Amino acid sequence: MSRRVYVNAAVWILLLTVPLWFPWVGGYTSLATRVVIYALGAMALNLLLGFTGCMSFGQAAYFGLGGYGTGLALIHLTNSTVLAVVLGTALGGAAAFIVGPLIMHRRGIYFAMITVAVGQIFYFIAERWNSFTGGEDGLTFTRQPIHFGTVVIPLDTVWFYYFVLFFFAVGAAVMGLLLNAPLGHTWVAIRENRRRATFLGIHVERYVWASFAIAGLIAGLAGSLNALQNNFISPANLFWIESGNFVIMAVLGGMRSFWGPLIGSIILFGIQDYVSSYFPNNWELVIGVLFIIVVIFFPNGVLGIIRQRTKSA
Amino acid sequence: MQLLLFDGFNGLIQGAFYALLALGLSLIISLNSVINFAHGGFMVIGAYLAYALVPYLGFWGALVVGPLLTGVLGILVERGLIRFMYARSDPVYSLLLTFGLALIIENAVRSIWGPQGVPSTIPPWLATPVSSTYFFVTGYRLFVMAAIALAAGALFVFLRYSNFGVRIRAGILDLETVSTLGVNVYMLRAVNFAIGILLAGFAGVLASGVLQLSPTMGNDVIMTTFVAIVVGGIGSLLGSVLGALLIGVAAGVTSAYFPVASDVVIYVIMAVVLIVRPRGLLGQVGLFE
């Protein structure tokens, strides 16, 4: 048990001090911001994939909706960046909550395909509803500094990183709390043996719905932050390929671990950044090869490898 | 009216094209229990191979050699990568593996032939229309329909009447029992996978005659193929053909009336079908659930 405390402490210390050490290893703060944002999205996906055992390939729908919610809020409703994030998150969560009953009865590939279908329908709406969503070109807006009475926090690069980290912490705390509670235990039971869970009187569908809704909520949060980082949102963020990114991160880092998707995000962006400076067109090839190696030989990802080593040590 | 016919006909060809892909994918899902996300990628390989071979072998040569080469590649992939997934009980791993493979294929194609599209190449006599009123019915399009129908028919005949085909059908029902009967299951799986890939390659070669090729073609195609087999019902070969034709025609007809929606209508259809018939039109209970 205490090992987990050490790990968590280490992770947070590293995350909190990023602007200090990251440039020394060749990184830059806004890359770290992107890593953290996508890690949050991937952790949300992993709630479904790694912990509840549901193959979802349509998480980008709620990621994108979060972005659109935030963007539209900033354009039409408010100057408050925080409120915009809240609204975007709520939009993602609400959409997932509504879609939940449609998908909760399905399993396996049927489940996966419906999640894709929903995502594609949202993509279509975003692409065509030009007047409202800006269509293919998307929406541009600007994130505003935050006003706390007389204190003004400009959301430039470093401040924005901590802004994102704060919400990341909130999202991670929520997920951590749930996973350690009986609710989380039940999700894992469903993953391990759905039939047995049913025979224990567990209404599996409702738990799938809950997992889906919360995953959508957190994905919406990640999407809001993503939109703020780019000051831009477009239908591409809703496309199923974006969902694929989250899956890649979760699997590479470790589906069965809480922090796995964070590791996966670091790997994905790390490789993208590093390889594309030498081979601009081929970094995806490296990811693909790495991905295949992991799936075949290390199905529990990087963290799975580390766990194996420390177990036998 | 002409517009409707035009789009309907196009839709039918699209449907037939997806039927070929869906058949191969369905075969692989049924026997190998692998959700082959790279199926579109193999189609792209077939298409680019055709593009590369036509200058040397001519169109007809490429039509024969292209799919065969793709099939051989399929065997290599099955023996080299896919077989590791058979021991895993959860099909999500096969999906993930082939997802990675699709990434690799897309990038390999892009590296070799570049990110821009390359033009299609067909013999000129096939490109001419058959009649002046129905200008869109070119010889090539009729040829494509005929070729697909022939390939599908050949597959069904093969599965129905040949020894190997019987073994495949038996294997789809119960692979374990088939192996205890002395059938070489390793070879069965490898060849079945290759057949599925060969069909994908064949579809690619045919596609190279009408479409501009691009490395991202696989992505566009794979999702629609999945929609087709889900609509038709997983586990049913006939279902996958029906599903593909249905969504192809639906997409085609939609583009006559409501052009912008023709991409999304297939997803709407799938959602509706799954509500009314949760396992697709002809799907079997308990498969991949």
Added chain:
Amino acid sequence: MSLLRLKNVSRVFGRLTALQDVDLEMEEGKVYAMIGPNGAGKTTLFNLISGFFPATTGEIWFEDKPINGFTPEQRVAAGLVRTFQITEVFPELSVAENIRIGVEAQENHSAHVWPGAQLMRQVNGRVDELLAITGLTQQAYRAVSELAHGDQRVVEVAIALSMKPKLLLLDEPTAGMGRSEAGRMVDLIRTLNDKQHLSILFVEHDMDIVFGVADRIVVLNFGKILATGTPKDIAQNPAVQAAYLGDAA
């Protein structure tokens, strides 16, 4: 009040009559063994009692309440809990976690988000209790998939116990087990009945086990109940001998 009562129960699948005119009455606090040749209908009867499908005709009462329409979950809630012939556990979780799932489900906590220290103590206390009863305390933190087959089946029983059953249905509890593992399972059955006063119904093929631990034996043949009685009665019953035990009994 009888614990479980079946009257005139039959189950038909299409043209196949798997069970016919089954009358059965189970008393509380006893261990019942269900035996019969392969194809006699034991599995069907077992599945019917546990709620996989309803009876085609006839009535079932549990604690004098009719349960014919009850779903498996409803039967579990009423106190009718079963294990499966093919071990159904949560493989990657530890033994303790497996049992905990059952405890949380039984106490309706499965959806709790903020359990609080007291609740968790309560849950963990029950888990420890069940680990002790089933002799699994040493293995509590090992993943179930790593355990020997016999231990896995004990874990399954432990999960079933977490549901606070009034009647425990064990489907071939010693299947696939060697002598010593089977002996352990038999001891567990005896303990559960003696110490916990649990009523148990189990399907079994091994006659030594059946005659060693059962208070009553129910013999099935061709979808009908051939005989019910004490081990002594059954051993001396000529129809049973002819149909099943052979003259060596």
